[in-house]
Amino acid sequence: MPAHRVALPTGESFLVADGERILAAARRAGVWLPFECGWGSCGTCKATLVEGEVDTLFSDAPAIKPRDARRRRILVCQSTPRSDLVLEPTSVAGAGPEWLAVEDRIGTVVANEDLGPDLRRLEVELDRPVPYRAGQYAIVELGPRLRRCYSMSTPSIDGDRRIVFIYKRYGSRQGSSAMWQLVEGDVVRLEVPYGGMWLRDGSDAIVMVAGGTGIAPILAMALELAAGRDERAVEVIYGARSAGELVAANELSAAVESLHEGRVRLVVESPDPTWAGETGTVVDLLSPAASHRYYVAGPPPMVEAVLERLRQGGVGIDRIVFDSFG
Ligand code: FES
Structure with a gap:
Protein backbone atom coordinates (compact mmCIF):
# COMPACT_ATOMS: atom_id res chain seq x y z
CA MET A 1 0.00 0.00 0.00
CA PRO A 2 1.53 3.42 -0.92
CA ALA A 3 2.54 5.44 2.09
CA HIS A 4 3.84 8.91 2.82
CA ARG A 5 6.35 9.91 5.46
CA VAL A 6 5.49 12.62 7.99
CA ALA A 7 8.39 14.40 9.73
CA LEU A 8 8.13 16.46 12.93
CA PRO A 9 10.40 19.17 14.41
CA THR A 10 11.41 16.68 17.13
CA GLY A 11 13.21 14.65 14.47
CA GLU A 12 10.64 11.86 14.72
CA SER A 13 8.91 10.60 11.60
CA PHE A 14 6.30 7.99 10.74
CA LEU A 15 4.54 6.49 7.75
CA VAL A 16 0.90 7.13 6.87
CA ALA A 17 -0.88 4.61 4.65
CA ASP A 18 -2.89 5.79 1.67
CA GLY A 19 -6.13 7.39 2.94
CA GLU A 20 -5.19 6.95 6.60
CA ARG A 21 -5.63 9.82 9.07
CA ILE A 22 -2.32 11.33 10.18
CA LEU A 23 -3.28 11.14 13.86
CA ALA A 24 -4.20 7.46 13.58
CA ALA A 25 -0.87 6.66 11.89
CA ALA A 26 1.08 8.57 14.56
CA ARG A 27 -0.67 6.62 17.30
CA ARG A 28 0.02 3.35 15.52
CA ALA A 29 3.69 4.31 15.26
CA GLY A 30 3.88 5.34 18.93
CA VAL A 31 4.58 9.00 18.08
CA TRP A 32 2.83 11.56 20.28
CA LEU A 33 0.87 14.31 18.56
CA PRO A 34 -1.36 16.60 20.65
CA PHE A 35 -5.06 15.78 20.36
CA GLU A 36 -8.20 15.75 22.40
CA CYS A 37 -11.49 15.05 20.64
CA GLY A 38 -10.13 13.06 17.68
CA TRP A 39 -13.17 14.18 15.71
CA GLY A 40 -12.61 17.73 14.45
CA SER A 41 -14.23 19.91 17.10
CA CYS A 42 -11.54 20.93 19.60
CA GLY A 43 -8.65 22.15 17.41
CA THR A 44 -6.00 20.71 19.75
CA CYS A 45 -4.46 18.71 16.90
CA LYS A 46 -3.91 21.69 14.58
CA ALA A 47 -0.53 21.67 12.87
CA THR A 48 1.17 23.89 10.35
CA LEU A 49 1.89 22.26 7.03
CA VAL A 50 5.52 23.26 6.54
CA GLU A 51 5.98 21.09 3.46
CA GLY A 52 3.68 18.88 1.40
CA GLU A 53 -0.03 18.59 0.62
CA VAL A 54 -2.95 16.85 2.33
CA ASP A 55 -6.55 15.87 1.63
CA THR A 56 -9.10 16.99 4.21
CA LEU A 57 -11.54 14.25 5.18
CA PHE A 58 -14.00 16.48 7.08
CA SER A 59 -14.00 19.89 5.42
CA ASP A 60 -16.82 21.22 7.65
CA ALA A 61 -15.02 20.27 10.88
CA PRO A 62 -16.06 22.84 13.52
CA ALA A 63 -12.44 23.49 14.53
CA ILE A 64 -11.39 24.68 11.05
CA LYS A 65 -11.51 28.46 10.59
CA PRO A 66 -11.01 30.43 7.34
CA ARG A 67 -7.68 31.81 8.58
CA ASP A 68 -6.33 28.25 9.04
CA ALA A 69 -6.21 27.76 5.26
CA ARG A 70 -4.29 31.04 4.87
CA ARG A 71 -1.80 29.88 7.51
CA ARG A 72 -1.61 26.35 6.06
CA ARG A 73 -2.96 24.86 9.25
CA ILE A 74 -4.62 21.46 9.20
CA LEU A 75 -6.33 19.12 11.64
CA VAL A 76 -4.17 16.02 11.81
CA CYS A 77 -7.17 14.01 13.03
CA GLN A 78 -9.02 14.78 9.80
CA SER A 79 -6.26 14.91 7.17
CA THR A 80 -4.46 12.34 5.06
CA PRO A 81 -1.22 13.08 3.14
CA ARG A 82 -1.02 13.44 -0.62
CA SER A 83 2.79 13.64 -0.42
CA ASP A 84 5.54 13.38 2.17
CA LEU A 85 4.98 16.06 4.82
CA VAL A 86 6.79 18.21 7.33
CA LEU A 87 4.41 19.21 10.13
CA GLU A 88 4.70 21.54 13.07
CA PRO A 89 2.05 20.97 15.76
CA THR A 90 0.61 24.27 17.06
CA SER A 91 0.02 22.91 20.58
CA VAL A 92 2.88 21.84 22.78
CA ALA A 93 0.66 19.72 25.04
CA GLY A 94 2.50 16.57 25.98
CA ALA A 95 1.06 13.17 26.75
CA GLY A 96 0.18 13.55 30.43
CA PRO A 97 0.35 10.47 32.61
CA GLU A 98 -3.44 10.58 32.94
CA TRP A 99 -3.99 10.05 29.22
CA LEU A 100 -4.72 6.49 28.22
CA ALA A 101 -3.56 5.30 24.82
CA VAL A 102 -6.31 5.32 22.20
CA GLU A 103 -6.84 1.85 20.78
CA ASP A 104 -8.70 0.50 17.74
CA ARG A 105 -11.34 -2.13 18.27
CA ILE A 106 -13.86 -4.10 16.22
CA GLY A 107 -17.31 -4.23 17.81
CA THR A 108 -20.31 -6.45 17.12
CA VAL A 109 -23.74 -5.03 17.89
CA VAL A 110 -25.48 -7.02 20.61
CA ALA A 111 -28.57 -4.80 21.00
CA ASN A 112 -29.93 -1.49 19.77
CA GLU A 113 -33.07 -0.95 21.78
CA ASP A 114 -35.57 1.85 22.32
CA LEU A 115 -35.38 3.76 25.58
CA GLY A 116 -37.62 6.74 24.86
CA PRO A 117 -38.61 9.20 22.14
CA ASP A 118 -35.78 9.06 19.54
CA LEU A 119 -33.50 7.65 22.25
CA ARG A 120 -31.77 4.30 22.17
CA ARG A 121 -29.24 2.16 23.98
CA LEU A 122 -26.60 0.52 21.79
CA GLU A 123 -24.69 -2.39 23.27
CA VAL A 124 -21.54 -3.53 21.49
CA GLU A 125 -19.24 -6.48 22.18
CA LEU A 126 -15.61 -5.66 21.38
CA ASP A 127 -13.08 -8.10 19.97
CA ARG A 128 -10.89 -7.34 23.02
CA PRO A 129 -11.49 -5.34 26.22
CA VAL A 130 -10.21 -1.76 26.20
CA PRO A 131 -9.30 0.37 29.22
CA TYR A 132 -11.04 3.73 29.52
CA ARG A 133 -12.17 6.04 32.28
CA ALA A 134 -15.85 6.34 33.14
CA GLY A 135 -16.97 9.55 31.41
CA GLN A 136 -14.84 9.17 28.28
CA TYR A 137 -16.09 8.57 24.75
CA ALA A 138 -15.41 6.49 21.67
CA ILE A 139 -15.28 7.43 18.02
CA VAL A 140 -17.55 5.05 16.15
CA GLU A 141 -16.95 4.57 12.44
CA LEU A 142 -20.38 4.27 10.84
CA GLY A 143 -19.41 4.35 7.18
CA PRO A 144 -16.85 5.84 4.79
CA ARG A 145 -15.90 9.25 6.20
CA LEU A 146 -18.71 8.93 8.76
CA ARG A 147 -17.27 8.99 12.27
CA ARG A 148 -19.15 10.13 15.33
CA CYS A 149 -18.36 10.51 19.04
CA TYR A 150 -20.45 8.73 21.66
CA SER A 151 -19.81 8.55 25.39
CA MET A 152 -19.85 5.16 27.07
CA SER A 153 -22.64 4.92 29.67
CA THR A 154 -20.96 2.05 31.49
CA PRO A 155 -17.62 2.10 33.33
CA SER A 156 -14.70 0.02 32.12
CA ILE A 157 -14.55 -3.27 34.00
CA ASP A 158 -11.46 -5.46 33.79
CA GLY A 159 -11.87 -8.14 31.17
CA ASP A 160 -15.35 -6.96 30.12
CA ARG A 161 -15.73 -6.63 26.36
CA ARG A 162 -19.20 -5.01 26.38
CA ILE A 163 -19.66 -1.28 26.13
CA VAL A 164 -22.92 0.66 26.02
CA PHE A 165 -23.92 4.00 24.48
CA ILE A 166 -27.08 6.05 25.03
CA TYR A 167 -27.80 8.17 21.98
CA LYS A 168 -30.43 10.27 20.30
CA ARG A 169 -31.59 10.29 16.69
CA TYR A 170 -31.51 13.82 15.32
CA GLY A 171 -33.88 14.08 12.35
CA SER A 172 -31.99 13.41 9.17
CA ARG A 173 -28.47 13.76 10.59
CA GLN A 174 -26.31 11.11 8.95
CA GLY A 175 -24.42 9.90 12.02
CA SER A 176 -27.32 9.28 14.39
CA SER A 177 -29.42 7.82 11.55
CA ALA A 178 -26.64 5.31 10.82
CA MET A 179 -26.47 4.41 14.53
CA TRP A 180 -30.25 3.95 14.57
CA GLN A 181 -30.12 1.47 11.70
CA LEU A 182 -27.58 -0.84 13.35
CA VAL A 183 -28.97 -4.29 14.14
CA GLU A 184 -27.71 -7.27 16.12
CA GLY A 185 -24.66 -8.79 14.41
CA ASP A 186 -23.57 -5.61 12.58
CA VAL A 187 -19.87 -4.81 12.88
CA VAL A 188 -18.45 -1.34 13.60
CA ARG A 189 -14.95 -0.04 14.13
CA LEU A 190 -14.25 2.01 17.23
CA GLU A 191 -11.42 4.12 18.63
CA VAL A 192 -11.41 4.17 22.45
CA PRO A 193 -10.95 6.24 24.60
CA TYR A 194 -11.11 9.98 23.95
CA GLY A 195 -11.97 13.00 26.09
CA GLY A 196 -11.01 14.53 29.41
CA MET A 197 -14.21 13.74 31.32
CA TRP A 198 -13.44 11.47 34.24
CA LEU A 199 -13.66 11.59 38.03
CA ARG A 200 -10.84 13.53 39.62
CA ASP A 201 -9.31 12.28 42.89
CA GLY A 202 -9.99 14.08 46.16
CA SER A 203 -12.56 14.33 48.90
CA ASP A 204 -14.56 17.36 47.71
CA ALA A 205 -18.30 17.01 47.29
S1 FES B 1 -8.21 16.25 17.99
FE1 FES B 1 -9.85 17.69 18.21
S2 FES B 1 -9.91 18.63 16.25
FE2 FES B 1 -8.43 17.09 16.00
Whole structure:
Protein backbone atom coordinates (compact mmCIF):
# COMPACT_ATOMS: atom_id res chain seq x y z
CA MET A 1 0.00 0.00 0.00
CA PRO A 2 1.53 3.42 -0.92
CA ALA A 3 2.54 5.44 2.09
CA HIS A 4 3.84 8.91 2.82
CA ARG A 5 6.35 9.91 5.46
CA VAL A 6 5.49 12.62 7.99
CA ALA A 7 8.39 14.40 9.73
CA LEU A 8 8.13 16.46 12.93
CA PRO A 9 10.40 19.17 14.41
CA THR A 10 11.41 16.68 17.13
CA GLY A 11 13.21 14.65 14.47
CA GLU A 12 10.64 11.86 14.72
CA SER A 13 8.91 10.60 11.60
CA PHE A 14 6.30 7.99 10.74
CA LEU A 15 4.54 6.49 7.75
CA VAL A 16 0.90 7.13 6.87
CA ALA A 17 -0.88 4.61 4.65
CA ASP A 18 -2.89 5.79 1.67
CA GLY A 19 -6.13 7.39 2.94
CA GLU A 20 -5.19 6.95 6.60
CA ARG A 21 -5.63 9.82 9.07
CA ILE A 22 -2.32 11.33 10.18
CA LEU A 23 -3.28 11.14 13.86
CA ALA A 24 -4.20 7.46 13.58
CA ALA A 25 -0.87 6.66 11.89
CA ALA A 26 1.08 8.57 14.56
CA ARG A 27 -0.67 6.62 17.30
CA ARG A 28 0.02 3.35 15.52
CA ALA A 29 3.69 4.31 15.26
CA GLY A 30 3.88 5.34 18.93
CA VAL A 31 4.58 9.00 18.08
CA TRP A 32 2.83 11.56 20.28
CA LEU A 33 0.87 14.31 18.56
CA PRO A 34 -1.36 16.60 20.65
CA PHE A 35 -5.06 15.78 20.36
CA GLU A 36 -8.20 15.75 22.40
CA CYS A 37 -11.49 15.05 20.64
CA GLY A 38 -10.13 13.06 17.68
CA TRP A 39 -13.17 14.18 15.71
CA GLY A 40 -12.61 17.73 14.45
CA SER A 41 -14.23 19.91 17.10
CA CYS A 42 -11.54 20.93 19.60
CA GLY A 43 -8.65 22.15 17.41
CA THR A 44 -6.00 20.71 19.75
CA CYS A 45 -4.46 18.71 16.90
CA LYS A 46 -3.91 21.69 14.58
CA ALA A 47 -0.53 21.67 12.87
CA THR A 48 1.17 23.89 10.35
CA LEU A 49 1.89 22.26 7.03
CA VAL A 50 5.52 23.26 6.54
CA GLU A 51 5.98 21.09 3.46
CA GLY A 52 3.68 18.88 1.40
CA GLU A 53 -0.03 18.59 0.62
CA VAL A 54 -2.95 16.85 2.33
CA ASP A 55 -6.55 15.87 1.63
CA THR A 56 -9.10 16.99 4.21
CA LEU A 57 -11.54 14.25 5.18
CA PHE A 58 -14.00 16.48 7.08
CA SER A 59 -14.00 19.89 5.42
CA ASP A 60 -16.82 21.22 7.65
CA ALA A 61 -15.02 20.27 10.88
CA PRO A 62 -16.06 22.84 13.52
CA ALA A 63 -12.44 23.49 14.53
CA ILE A 64 -11.39 24.68 11.05
CA LYS A 65 -11.51 28.46 10.59
CA PRO A 66 -11.01 30.43 7.34
CA ARG A 67 -7.68 31.81 8.58
CA ASP A 68 -6.33 28.25 9.04
CA ALA A 69 -6.21 27.76 5.26
CA ARG A 70 -4.29 31.04 4.87
CA ARG A 71 -1.80 29.88 7.51
CA ARG A 72 -1.61 26.35 6.06
CA ARG A 73 -2.96 24.86 9.25
CA ILE A 74 -4.62 21.46 9.20
CA LEU A 75 -6.33 19.12 11.64
CA VAL A 76 -4.17 16.02 11.81
CA CYS A 77 -7.17 14.01 13.03
CA GLN A 78 -9.02 14.78 9.80
CA SER A 79 -6.26 14.91 7.17
CA THR A 80 -4.46 12.34 5.06
CA PRO A 81 -1.22 13.08 3.14
CA ARG A 82 -1.02 13.44 -0.62
CA SER A 83 2.79 13.64 -0.42
CA ASP A 84 5.54 13.38 2.17
CA LEU A 85 4.98 16.06 4.82
CA VAL A 86 6.79 18.21 7.33
CA LEU A 87 4.41 19.21 10.13
CA GLU A 88 4.70 21.54 13.07
CA PRO A 89 2.05 20.97 15.76
CA THR A 90 0.61 24.27 17.06
CA SER A 91 0.02 22.91 20.58
CA VAL A 92 2.88 21.84 22.78
CA ALA A 93 0.66 19.72 25.04
CA GLY A 94 2.50 16.57 25.98
CA ALA A 95 1.06 13.17 26.75
CA GLY A 96 0.18 13.55 30.43
CA PRO A 97 0.35 10.47 32.61
CA GLU A 98 -3.44 10.58 32.94
CA TRP A 99 -3.99 10.05 29.22
CA LEU A 100 -4.72 6.49 28.22
CA ALA A 101 -3.56 5.30 24.82
CA VAL A 102 -6.31 5.32 22.20
CA GLU A 103 -6.84 1.85 20.78
CA ASP A 104 -8.70 0.50 17.74
CA ARG A 105 -11.34 -2.13 18.27
CA ILE A 106 -13.86 -4.10 16.22
CA GLY A 107 -17.31 -4.23 17.81
CA THR A 108 -20.31 -6.45 17.12
CA VAL A 109 -23.74 -5.03 17.89
CA VAL A 110 -25.48 -7.02 20.61
CA ALA A 111 -28.57 -4.80 21.00
CA ASN A 112 -29.93 -1.49 19.77
CA GLU A 113 -33.07 -0.95 21.78
CA ASP A 114 -35.57 1.85 22.32
CA LEU A 115 -35.38 3.76 25.58
CA GLY A 116 -37.62 6.74 24.86
CA PRO A 117 -38.61 9.20 22.14
CA ASP A 118 -35.78 9.06 19.54
CA LEU A 119 -33.50 7.65 22.25
CA ARG A 120 -31.77 4.30 22.17
CA ARG A 121 -29.24 2.16 23.98
CA LEU A 122 -26.60 0.52 21.79
CA GLU A 123 -24.69 -2.39 23.27
CA VAL A 124 -21.54 -3.53 21.49
CA GLU A 125 -19.24 -6.48 22.18
CA LEU A 126 -15.61 -5.66 21.38
CA ASP A 127 -13.08 -8.10 19.97
CA ARG A 128 -10.89 -7.34 23.02
CA PRO A 129 -11.49 -5.34 26.22
CA VAL A 130 -10.21 -1.76 26.20
CA PRO A 131 -9.30 0.37 29.22
CA TYR A 132 -11.04 3.73 29.52
CA ARG A 133 -12.17 6.04 32.28
CA ALA A 134 -15.85 6.34 33.14
CA GLY A 135 -16.97 9.55 31.41
CA GLN A 136 -14.84 9.17 28.28
CA TYR A 137 -16.09 8.57 24.75
CA ALA A 138 -15.41 6.49 21.67
CA ILE A 139 -15.28 7.43 18.02
CA VAL A 140 -17.55 5.05 16.15
CA GLU A 141 -16.95 4.57 12.44
CA LEU A 142 -20.38 4.27 10.84
CA GLY A 143 -19.41 4.35 7.18
CA PRO A 144 -16.85 5.84 4.79
CA ARG A 145 -15.90 9.25 6.20
CA LEU A 146 -18.71 8.93 8.76
CA ARG A 147 -17.27 8.99 12.27
CA ARG A 148 -19.15 10.13 15.33
CA CYS A 149 -18.36 10.51 19.04
CA TYR A 150 -20.45 8.73 21.66
CA SER A 151 -19.81 8.55 25.39
CA MET A 152 -19.85 5.16 27.07
CA SER A 153 -22.64 4.92 29.67
CA THR A 154 -20.96 2.05 31.49
CA PRO A 155 -17.62 2.10 33.33
CA SER A 156 -14.70 0.02 32.12
CA ILE A 157 -14.55 -3.27 34.00
CA ASP A 158 -11.46 -5.46 33.79
CA GLY A 159 -11.87 -8.14 31.17
CA ASP A 160 -15.35 -6.96 30.12
CA ARG A 161 -15.73 -6.63 26.36
CA ARG A 162 -19.20 -5.01 26.38
CA ILE A 163 -19.66 -1.28 26.13
CA VAL A 164 -22.92 0.66 26.02
CA PHE A 165 -23.92 4.00 24.48
CA ILE A 166 -27.08 6.05 25.03
CA TYR A 167 -27.80 8.17 21.98
CA LYS A 168 -30.43 10.27 20.30
CA ARG A 169 -31.59 10.29 16.69
CA TYR A 170 -31.51 13.82 15.32
CA GLY A 171 -33.88 14.08 12.35
CA SER A 172 -31.99 13.41 9.17
CA ARG A 173 -28.47 13.76 10.59
CA GLN A 174 -26.31 11.11 8.95
CA GLY A 175 -24.42 9.90 12.02
CA SER A 176 -27.32 9.28 14.39
CA SER A 177 -29.42 7.82 11.55
CA ALA A 178 -26.64 5.31 10.82
CA MET A 179 -26.47 4.41 14.53
CA TRP A 180 -30.25 3.95 14.57
CA GLN A 181 -30.12 1.47 11.70
CA LEU A 182 -27.58 -0.84 13.35
CA VAL A 183 -28.97 -4.29 14.14
CA GLU A 184 -27.71 -7.27 16.12
CA GLY A 185 -24.66 -8.79 14.41
CA ASP A 186 -23.57 -5.61 12.58
CA VAL A 187 -19.87 -4.81 12.88
CA VAL A 188 -18.45 -1.34 13.60
CA ARG A 189 -14.95 -0.04 14.13
CA LEU A 190 -14.25 2.01 17.23
CA GLU A 191 -11.42 4.12 18.63
CA VAL A 192 -11.41 4.17 22.45
CA PRO A 193 -10.95 6.24 24.60
CA TYR A 194 -11.11 9.98 23.95
CA GLY A 195 -11.97 13.00 26.09
CA GLY A 196 -11.01 14.53 29.41
CA MET A 197 -14.21 13.74 31.32
CA TRP A 198 -13.44 11.47 34.24
CA LEU A 199 -13.66 11.59 38.03
CA ARG A 200 -10.84 13.53 39.62
CA ASP A 201 -9.31 12.28 42.89
CA GLY A 202 -9.99 14.08 46.16
CA SER A 203 -12.56 14.33 48.90
CA ASP A 204 -14.56 17.36 47.71
CA ALA A 205 -18.30 17.01 47.29
CA ILE A 206 -19.31 16.20 43.73
CA VAL A 207 -22.13 17.75 41.73
CA MET A 208 -22.92 16.17 38.36
CA VAL A 209 -25.24 17.88 35.89
CA ALA A 210 -26.66 16.03 32.88
CA GLY A 211 -28.99 17.11 30.12
CA GLY A 212 -30.43 14.77 27.48
CA THR A 213 -27.91 12.19 26.29
CA GLY A 214 -25.32 13.92 28.47
CA ILE A 215 -26.55 11.33 30.95
CA ALA A 216 -24.28 8.71 29.30
CA PRO A 217 -20.94 9.88 30.78
CA ILE A 218 -22.61 10.96 34.04
CA LEU A 219 -24.22 7.53 34.47
CA ALA A 220 -20.88 5.82 33.81
CA MET A 221 -19.23 7.95 36.51
CA ALA A 222 -22.11 7.33 38.94
CA LEU A 223 -21.82 3.56 38.38
CA GLU A 224 -18.07 3.77 38.97
CA LEU A 225 -18.57 5.71 42.22
CA ALA A 226 -21.12 3.13 43.38
CA ALA A 227 -18.89 0.18 42.46
CA GLY A 228 -16.00 1.74 44.42
CA ARG A 229 -18.25 2.58 47.41
CA ASP A 230 -16.99 6.15 47.18
CA GLU A 231 -17.56 8.14 50.35
CA ARG A 232 -17.81 11.61 48.80
CA ALA A 233 -21.12 13.47 48.89
CA VAL A 234 -22.63 13.21 45.40
CA GLU A 235 -25.54 15.12 43.93
CA VAL A 236 -26.72 14.46 40.38
CA ILE A 237 -29.05 16.88 38.59
CA TYR A 238 -30.58 15.25 35.52
CA GLY A 239 -32.86 17.24 33.24
CA ALA A 240 -34.75 16.80 29.99
CA ARG A 241 -37.60 18.40 28.10
CA SER A 242 -40.11 15.67 29.04
CA ALA A 243 -40.26 12.93 31.66
CA GLY A 244 -40.11 10.29 28.90
CA GLU A 245 -36.63 11.52 27.98
CA LEU A 246 -35.22 10.83 31.47
CA VAL A 247 -34.32 7.39 30.17
CA ALA A 248 -31.64 6.48 32.69
CA ALA A 249 -33.39 7.82 35.80
CA ASN A 250 -33.92 4.42 37.46
CA GLU A 251 -30.41 3.08 36.87
CA LEU A 252 -28.91 6.40 37.92
CA SER A 253 -30.99 6.60 41.10
CA ALA A 254 -30.11 3.04 42.09
CA ALA A 255 -26.39 3.78 41.73
CA VAL A 256 -26.34 7.20 43.40
CA GLU A 257 -28.66 6.29 46.24
CA SER A 258 -26.44 3.32 47.11
CA LEU A 259 -23.68 5.80 47.97
CA HIS A 260 -22.84 6.90 51.47
CA GLU A 261 -24.30 10.35 50.73
CA GLY A 262 -25.92 10.46 47.31
CA ARG A 263 -28.96 12.17 45.89
CA VAL A 264 -30.53 12.49 42.42
CA ARG A 265 -32.72 15.42 41.39
CA LEU A 266 -34.79 15.00 38.24
CA VAL A 267 -36.14 18.06 36.46
CA VAL A 268 -38.37 18.42 33.40
CA GLU A 269 -38.95 21.53 31.32
CA SER A 270 -42.35 20.68 29.84
CA PRO A 271 -44.02 18.17 32.18
CA ASP A 272 -47.26 16.37 31.45
CA PRO A 273 -49.96 16.41 34.16
CA THR A 274 -48.69 13.13 35.67
CA TRP A 275 -45.21 14.52 36.45
CA ALA A 276 -44.79 14.90 40.20
CA GLY A 277 -41.13 16.02 40.23
CA GLU A 278 -39.40 19.35 39.77
CA THR A 279 -40.12 21.61 36.82
CA GLY A 280 -37.64 23.87 35.04
CA THR A 281 -34.07 23.41 33.85
CA VAL A 282 -30.95 21.98 35.45
CA VAL A 283 -29.71 25.57 35.92
CA ASP A 284 -32.71 26.34 38.14
CA LEU A 285 -31.63 23.58 40.53
CA LEU A 286 -28.00 24.66 40.85
CA SER A 287 -26.70 26.16 44.09
CA PRO A 288 -23.04 26.84 43.22
CA ALA A 289 -20.45 26.18 45.94
CA ALA A 290 -16.80 27.09 45.34
CA SER A 291 -15.58 24.07 47.33
CA HIS A 292 -17.44 21.48 45.21
CA ARG A 293 -16.27 19.78 42.07
CA TYR A 294 -18.61 19.88 39.07
CA TYR A 295 -19.06 17.51 36.13
CA VAL A 296 -21.35 18.77 33.38
CA ALA A 297 -22.49 17.00 30.19
CA GLY A 298 -25.21 17.82 27.68
CA PRO A 299 -26.10 19.93 24.67
CA PRO A 300 -23.99 23.09 24.17
CA PRO A 301 -26.67 25.65 25.22
CA MET A 302 -27.27 23.76 28.46
CA VAL A 303 -23.57 23.41 29.22
CA GLU A 304 -22.98 27.10 28.51
CA ALA A 305 -25.88 28.10 30.79
CA VAL A 306 -24.54 25.88 33.60
CA LEU A 307 -20.99 27.24 33.22
CA GLU A 308 -22.30 30.80 33.35
CA ARG A 309 -24.35 30.06 36.48
CA LEU A 310 -21.32 28.44 38.14
CA ARG A 311 -19.10 31.36 37.15
CA GLN A 312 -21.59 33.82 38.64
CA GLY A 313 -21.69 31.67 41.78
CA GLY A 314 -17.92 31.96 42.25
CA VAL A 315 -16.93 28.46 41.11
CA GLY A 316 -13.47 28.47 39.50
CA ILE A 317 -13.13 26.91 36.06
CA ASP A 318 -10.53 24.54 37.53
CA ARG A 319 -13.36 23.01 39.59
CA ILE A 320 -15.42 22.14 36.52
CA VAL A 321 -15.06 19.33 33.99
CA PHE A 322 -17.48 19.52 31.08
CA ASP A 323 -18.40 17.79 27.87
CA SER A 324 -20.76 19.42 25.43
CA PHE A 325 -22.29 17.58 22.52
CA GLY A 326 -25.55 16.88 20.78
S1 FES B 1 -8.21 16.25 17.99
FE1 FES B 1 -9.85 17.69 18.21
S2 FES B 1 -9.91 18.63 16.25
FE2 FES B 1 -8.43 17.09 16.00
